Amino acid sequence: MADNSDKTILIVDDEEMVAESYELYLQDDYNTIVELSGGGALMELDQREVDLVLLDRRMPGMSGDVVVEHIEKWEMDFQVVMVTAVDPDIDIVDMPVDGYLTKPVSEDELVDAVERALAIKQYEDLIAEYNQLAEKYEILTAEFSSRELSSRDRFAELESQMDEMEAEIAETVEQFSDSKLSDAFSRLH
Amino acid sequence: MEPDHPSIYIGSTTVGSDIAASVECGDLSFADTTAEGIDAINAAGSLCCVVTDHDPPAIDCFELLEAVELPVIVATTNGSSELATRALRAGAETYIDPSTIPQGRTAVAAAIDHCCAAQSKGSGAVDDRIEEFSSLVSHELRSPIQKATSGIALAKAQCDSEYLDEVESTLTRMDSLIGNLLDMLDETDSAINLEPVDLAAAIDDAWPAGSNATLSVETDLPTVEAEPSRLYQLLENVFRNCLDHGGQNVTVTVGTLTSADTDVPTGFYIADDGPGIDTDDQPQVFEYGYTTSSEGTGLGLAIVNEIADTFGWEITITDSEAGGTRLEIDQCNII
Numbered sequence: 097m098a099d100n101s102d103k104t105i106l107i108v109d110d111e112e113m114v115a116e117s118y119e120l121y122l123q124d125d126y127n128t129i130v131e132l133s134g135g136g137a138l139m140e141l142d143q144r145e146v147d148l149v150l151l152d153r154r155m156p157g158m159s160g161d162v163v164v165e166h167i168e169k170w171e172m173d174f175q176v177v178m179v180t181a182v183d184p185d186i187d188i189v190d191m192p193v194d195g196y197l198t199k200p201v202s203e204d205e206l207v208d209a210v211e212r213a214l215a216i217k218q219y220e221d222l223i224a225e226y227n228q229l230a231e232k233y234e235i236l237t238a239e240f241s242s243r244e245l246s247s248r249d250r251f252a253e254l255e256s257q258m259d260e261m262e263a264e265i266a267e268t269v270e271q272f273s274d275s276k277l278s279d280a281f282s283r284l285h
Numbered sequence: 286m287e288p289d290h291p292s293i294y295i296g297s298t299t300v301g302s303d304i305a306a307s308v309e310c311g312d313l314s315f316a317d318t319t320a321e322g323i324d325a326i327n328a329a330g331s332l333c334c335v336v337t338d339h340d341p342p343a344i345d346c347f348e349l350l351e352a353v354e355l356p357v358i359v360a361t362t363n364g365s366s367e368l369a370t371r372a373l374r375a376g377a378e379t380y381i382d383p384s385t386i387p388q389g390r391t392a393v394a395a396a397i398d399h400c401c402a403a404q405s406k407g408s409g410a411v412d413d414r415i416e417e418f419s420s421l422v423s424h425e426l427r428s429p430i431q432k433a434t435s436g437i438a439l440a441k442a443q444c445d446s447e448y449l450d451e452v453e454s455t456l457t458r459m460d461s462l463i464g465n466l467l468d469m470l471d472e473t474d475s476a477i478n479l480e481p482v483d484l485a486a487a488i489d490d491a492w493p494a495g496s497n498a499t500l501s502v503e504t505d506l507p508t509v510e511a512e513p514s515r516l517y518q519l520l521e522n523v524f525r526n527c528l529d530h531g532g533q534n535v536t537v538t539v540g541t542l543t544s545a546d547t548d549v550p551t552g553f554y555i556a557d558d559g560p561g562i563d564t565d566d567q568p569q570v571f572e573y574g575y576t577t578s579s580e581g582t583g584l585g586l587a588i589v590n591e592i593a594d595t596f597g598w599e600i601t602i603t604d605s606e607a608g609g610t611r612l613e614i615d616q617c618n619i620i
Contacts, residue, residue, distance in 0.1 A: 111432050111435070113435045113436050114432055116439055117435030117439055120439060121438070154424065181431060182420070182423065199427045200427060200430045200431040200434045200460055
């Protein structure tokens with residue numbers, strides 16, 4: 097599994113004991129911040145870069161649903177995993193979240209969900225970067241002959257970079273313990 | 286959405302055809318006499334309502350009202366205010382004399398549609414209440430369990446005590462009970478929408494991800510008529526039972542049951558190589574609350590039995606060839 101010690105996770109739950117237990121589960125591998133309200137979470141997100149938010153859904157004051165609406169509206173780029181006692185319904189299709197856990201969650205379930213969400217983000221970032229390189233590759237191969245390109249060091253670097261990224265993408269896909277997700281991503285790229 | 290149930294018109298086919306042309310929900314079939322109508326009612330699985338003239342041959346509308354429990358619309362061509370009063374007092378859903386109102390037959394059709402709508406609304410209201418209760422149970426019970434589980438995790442980080450493990454195990458069992466309770470509530474949902482389901486794909490979906498157990502599936506499993514979500518729940522419960530009792534390395538085999546005479550598929554079996562169930566105990570395994578495990582809730586297989594019953598399937602339990610348990614699910618509607 098990738099080194100995540102530089103990743104920051106914001107834990108949002110109105111039950112302090114619950115939030116602290118999540119922190120206990122994650123603090124060895126991640127930087128963690130705890131907020132006990134939806135409003136507090138938004139203020140924190142406005143001031144800090146985070147990589148993932150663990151968000152309770154039903155909280156007094158601002159609910160988790162409203163928090164994710166703000167996150168989407170503000171076009172914030174991090175993963176959100178809902179951790180809630182509310183059973184998932186069809187409405188989660190339109191909910192801008194990257195994971196949904198039903199309470200009570202065990203340490204393993206929480207850690208797995210966090211790792212999975214971060215791996216998906218890593219995969220998405222890699223694919224976006226790879227597509228940029230592939231686009232440039234297409235343009236160059238359409239413009240120049242292979243003989244002309246073979247003499248250009250920068251083009252060789254581009255090819256090498258694409259090979260490395262393909263290997264990295266494959267490695268990321270293998271991280272998914274769920275074979276269905278892994279197969280789906282393999283087909284995608 | 287559940288299709289609308291049909292209704293029956295007892296009386297002149299010509300009048301019935303006119304009414305049928307205006308009915309919007311469900312089909313309207315016809316019976317010339319009340320006796321034929323009652324036979325058709327008994328033969329039908331479920332009906333929306335019965336429409337009858339006051340005095341078709343042999344049995345009048347009052348005898349019909351006593352004989353059936355369905356809503357009865359009395360649509361007579363020879364009515365009177367006295368007859369209307371008597372019919373409504375005898376329990377008629379409504380009374381219409383088409384000859385006295387413009388577009389009378391359309392009005393009868395509207396009354397049939399009204400019956401259908403009232404039935405759908407009634408069933409929907411029950412489902413809504415169940416869903417609301419289920420949501421309440423889910424949140425109001427799971428939240429404190431999460432809080433207690435979190436407290437145990439924090440306490441374990443501070444001290445070591447065997448009692449903490451016991452409390453944690455109790456909380457896990459409570460969570461399992463709540464899960465089963467919610468499954469049971471889901472079972473009471475009145476709308477059953479059967480559709481062809483690829484059994485092999487359903488088994489693949491329901492098999493617990495990340496399990497060390499081995500699943501061995503026959504290549505040619507049939508397509509069965511079922512409701513996908515309930516079938517998923519049935520399979521998930523059976524697999525969970527296999528793993529709970531047979532251990533994480535159990536081998537589970539799924540195969541097709543066929544008719545002894547024709548070799549035509551009639552159902553499927555799920556067998557494991559776990560410790561099995563004593564023959565004396567086998568008849569009880571589908572009873573609510575029966576369990577041989579201190580961690581079990583005794584609801585898992587009872588729910589399996591309920592679901593099989595809902596689909597009209599026959600479920601039996603026996604020993605597997607490997608000495609474990611074999612569940613046979615037969616009388617499936619194979620597509």
